[in-house]
Amino acid sequence: MDIQRRRRSCGLDMMRLTQSCFTARCWRIFRKKPSQILDIGAGTGRDAAWLAGLGHNVLAVEPVAAFRAGGKAPKWLDDRLPDLLKTRGLGRKFDLILLNAVFQHVCPEGRVAALRNIAGLLAKGGRIVMSLRHGPSAKTRPAFPFAAGEVEGLAAECGLVILAKCNRPTVGAANKALGVRWEFVVFGGAT
Numbered sequence: 501m502d503i504q505r506r507r508r509s510c511g512l513d514m515m516r517l518t519q520s521c522f523t524a525r526c527w528r529i530f531r532k533k534p535s536q537i538l539d540i541g542a543g544t545g546r547d548a549a550w551l552a553g554l555g556h557n558v559l560a561v562e563p564v565a566a567f568r569a570g571g572k573a574p575k576w577l578d579d580r581l582p583d584l585l586k587t588r589g590l591g592r593k594f595d596l597i598l599l600n601a602v603f604q605h606v607c608p609e610g611r612v613a614a615l616r617n618i619a620g621l622l623a624k625g626g627r628i629v630m631s632l633r634h635g636p637s638a639k640t641r642p643a644f645p646f647a648a649g650e651v652e653g654l655a656a657e658c659g660l661v662i663l664a665k666c667n668r669p670t671v672g673a674a675n676k677a678l679g680v681r682w683e684f685v686v687f688g689g690a691t
């Protein structure tokens with residue numbers, strides 16, 4: 501797969517996947533076709549559509565009806581964190597679970613349950629790729645801050661290991677002025 505070329509047509513920030521640690525941690529899954537991929541908080545379904553176009557079997561989970569109605573994903577499910585009741589009810593396991601700019605919307609009290617439920621959906625050898633937005637959010641989209649070490653604590657509580665982690669500054673000028681930064685984490689199962 502030509503990730504650099506795909507990046508230009510894809511909103512998913514594959515730049516991080518081109519970094520050696522991320523590529524190494526996720527490459528096997530991208531090469532296996534079709535991988536079973538779950539995109540939680542899929543928004544417009546942009547990333548789900550792109551991954552489906554690469555030959556993967558992608559399910560997009562999104563609680564907002566307007567996103568699902570006008571969205572691009574091939575398969576949608578109306579479900580939400582932390583419970584993911586309908587998703588878990590499918591009895592499926594996923595090779596790759598994406599949480600792109602979503603987990604900061606889960607309140608701190610719900611995060612262990614949310615990540616435990618997500619971990620329960622992971623296939624053997626699978627990966628969870630999470631991007632977290634740190635910094636002030638729009639009033640219409642409340643987000644909750646992360647405490648130092650919280651991600652590591654969550655992983656330990658949920659039987660996951662952190663395989664890669666990095667911080668990146670934001671790109672847009674307005675968010676830069678607000679001090680927004682992004683954190684990217686790849687989790688795998690403990691065994």
Ligand SMILES: C[S@@+](CC[C@H](N)C(=O)[O-])C[C@H]1O[C@@H](n2cnc3c(N)ncnc32)[C@H](O)[C@@H]1O
Nearest residue numbers: 540541542543563564580581582600601602605
């Ligand atoms: C900033 S958008 C990111 C959308 C998409 N992942 C992307 O990268 O473009 C956050 C998304 O998370 C969804 N979301 C918010 N709270 C959620 C929850 N509790 N469970 C699942 N999705 C949620 C929103 O509806 C929205 O689509």
